[in-house]
Amino acid sequence: MKFTIYTILIFLFTFQVSAQEGDRTSGKEYPDGEGGTVYLPLGDASFADAVVSNHPGEIPPDEDLPAVRPEYTLGVPDYTKPSAPGFLSLGCDGSVVLQFTDNILIDVEGPDLYVFEVGPAVEPTLLEISYDGKEWIDVGKIEGARADVDIAPFVKENDVFNYVRLTNAGKSCGGRTPGADIDAVAAVGSGYRLSLNSAVLFDLGEAVLQPEAKKELDAIAMQIKEMPGNMRVVVEGHTDNIGTPQVNEELSIERAQAVWDELSKEITIDEELVSIQGRGESRPVANNDTEEGRALNRRVDILILPDS
Structure with a gap:
């Protein structure tokens, strides 16, 4: 299936667990650092994909050790021993910002995020999440070799997040690898995001679909219909910042509604499971x-989320 260059596909999160048989039809298990395992329905795509920033703090880790490289927080947990690559020491009061690019963090029933910490000393860490890497939500302090985090008390329904910030919060900090040692970060709650640039859908400043938009939306509808699970x-709808915020918000709602009106001709889903939102600028x-x-920035995002 062919999409435009502006289409971003983020993998679907879904639990496919047989209530009677108890078997799992998708996903993968990973060592949890405590002798057990963690099951992630999205498998390897669950883990952070990019380092946005890394600030080692007042006392950074020893530069001769592999633990100073923030890219070791990306991908699946791969810690073996303190002298080998595979984790990042945050340093005293240090922090790292990670981004999910092939999935988004959302709130689902139960834990939504796993933070894998390793090393001989397990130290507390402050956790924050963000949609845009600018405005942050403080989730609080986490600690343990594997921190199971439920973001439900801190977020609103249908909120999505692309960034995680971890800041060392230990009172004692020293040695060659000071601060918390982060091996991996995984989003359990995730969903598809199909993002269409408005240029392929609408004329500038308008909310009436162009004739050629139907082909794009037919392809999106087919993709959605093939997704498993509830x-x-x-x-x-999203706009740039040209014009007033009120006008942009109204335009973004109208565009989102126009897209769904076309998609709903091909997709059968209960009305209460569909939300139309205008984010404006x-x-x-x-x-x-x-x-x-x-x-x-002029785009329409279609989020496909698991039905709790």
Whole structure:
């Protein structure tokens, strides 16, 4: 199936567990650092994909050790021993910001996030999550070789998050690898995100679908119909920052509704499982100071989330 260059596909999270037989039809198990395992329905795609920033803090780890490289927090847990690569020491008051690019963090029933900490001393860490890497939600202090985190008390329904920030919170900090030692971070709650640039859907400033948009949306509808499991659909309209916030919000709602009106001709789903939202200019994915950035910000995101 062919999509435009602007289409971002983020993998579907779904539990496919037989209540009678107890077998799992998807996902994978990983060592939890305590002699057990963690089951992640999304498998390897659950883990953080990119390092946005790393600040070692007042007392950083020994530069001669492999633990100073933040990229070791990415991907699956691979810690073997303190002298081998596979983890990042945050340093005293140090922090690291990680991004999910092939999945998004959402709230589902039970734990939503796993933080794998390793090393001989397990130290507390402050956890924050963010949609855009600018506005942060404080989830609080976590500790343990494997921290199971439920973000439900801190978020709203249908909120999605792309970034995690971990900051060392230990009172004592020293040695060659000071601070918490992070091996991996995994999002358990995830969903598809199909993002269409508005240029392939609408004329500038308009909310009436162009004739050629139907082909794009037919392809999206086919993709959605092939997804397994029960699901919710959130259609979000987004704009650049040209014009007033009120006008942009209204335009983004109208565009989201127009997209869903077309998709619903092909997709059968209960109305209560569909949410139409206008985000206006509030959630840019690029710099609004350039035409290229504004073009990327004018988009409609279709989020396919597990139905709790």
